[in-house]
């Protein structure tokens with residue numbers, strides 16, 4: 001299943017109760033972006049290579065949905081009503097307005113500034129332009145993800161969703177946690193125990209920690225819209241956000257893979273295999 005805005009790797013019908021998505025690894029720049037900073041700078045918001053890091057696990061029967069358009073163009077990990085009014089022509093939004101507070105750091109549905117605080121546009125966006133981005137990018141991604149999660153839940157009676165991200169090694173001026181804050185190797189986010197069974201979060205934490213990595217939970221990232229929108233632990237729908245520190249697998253300044261890429265890919269493969277084992281105990285057998 002493919003769409004201009006996302007690609008679904010792995011099986012169309014989930015073969016396991018585990019589903020992955022990578023909402024921030026898209027690199028296809030739409031012609032109507034009309035930003036005043038370079039494409040290289042616009043990749044500032046990208047979770048570089050995250051889809052590639054997880055691609056091998058799709059051979060285990062796990063679907064991986066990956067966004068194709070850049071996060072700075074539209075962030076699927078935001079509510080469609082999370083509009084930054086400072087970016088809108090006229091400063092008012094005529095549709096549902098659901099602010100998350102991220103507009104304060106320029107990172108609402110459509111980014112206004114880069115991590116270093118520079119403005120992305122020399123203009124405000126027209127309302128129709130924003131609606132177009134929502135219709136072309138946000139809605140299809142959400143439909144694609146919710147439908148693959150539903151298919152897994154229908155088939156297995158439970159679904160575990162791992163929402164895959166990466167983070168800069170040190171917070172920028174507009175970064176979470178305050179400028180200059182160094183970050184752990186991995187940060188797990190379950191919105192303080194509300195988006196998945198805390199036992200699953202602890203299982204993933206302990207598995208990663210056993211490989212010698214430093215793992216933080218809900219600090220500074222708790223998880224945002226996707227884990228919130230599609231989780232419902234009492235209904236056996238679990239979503240966990242997993243942030244990987246970019247220093248583990250890439251040269252951040254050059255945006256190139258480093259020697260750490262292949263070993264990290266192996267660590268993630270082993271983690272996902274362990275998760276399948278864990279989840280297997282919770283799956284309804286037909």
Ligand SMILES: [Zn+2]
Pocket residue numbers: 024047164165166
């Ligand atoms: Zn991300």
